[in-house]
Amino acid sequence: MTFARRFTLYAFSLTGILHFVTPKPFEAIVPDYLPAHRELVYASGATELAGALMSAHPRTRRAGGWLLLATLVGVYPANIHMAMHPEAFPQVPGGRATLIARLPLQFAFAFLVWKATLSREAQAR
Template sequence: MKQRWSTAVGVVFTVAGLLHFVRPGTYESIMPDQLPVQRELVYASGAAEIAGGLGLLHPRTRRWAGWCLIVTLVAVFPANVHMALRAERYPQFPPAALWARLPFQLVFIAAVWRAMRD
């Protein structure tokens, strides 16, 4: 019962990571223009999310995987800021939602932190 949190968070990150490979263009479109090799960075962050998500499922790798996911969440934060600052490029999202998304990175980090403790 106690491991439900780490399982839920692990599955969410694994699925999110897989989406980086299924729809890489979606993730490329939110990256700051000055970043080179955007497709490769999308794949790298997707791979990190998959590895971290799967790692949360196993007690022996949970702590390491959690730290890797936290680093990944911090690393992709500039893309979220980029979206909020350039809301006109993303008409499918209300600007307020893009700004509201920023503090949710802390919620995601807290979820990973809790999963590490399972």
């Protein structure tokens, strides 16, 4: 199993589960202008978990990759919100610098998802 596939399976499975086990930290990063914070956290957790599990099987890998990429796009506003309001997240080590550094990191995650699920290499296995 490639690094990209392991990362996609394990990281998104763990994060998806954490959305249900400890939803409060995820609720805190949902921008205020969005309604139903708890429901959005559960929805994003479910899509992360489903996408991760789908990425593990060749028949569902492509659909799982698209689901994870859509989820990364969908939660990106929360990352922007955090970077724009670092004072609301004093528990984050490194403060504003860390929150800003997370923004391009999401693109690295998207690349790993693509490599694990949508690339020619991923489809061949």
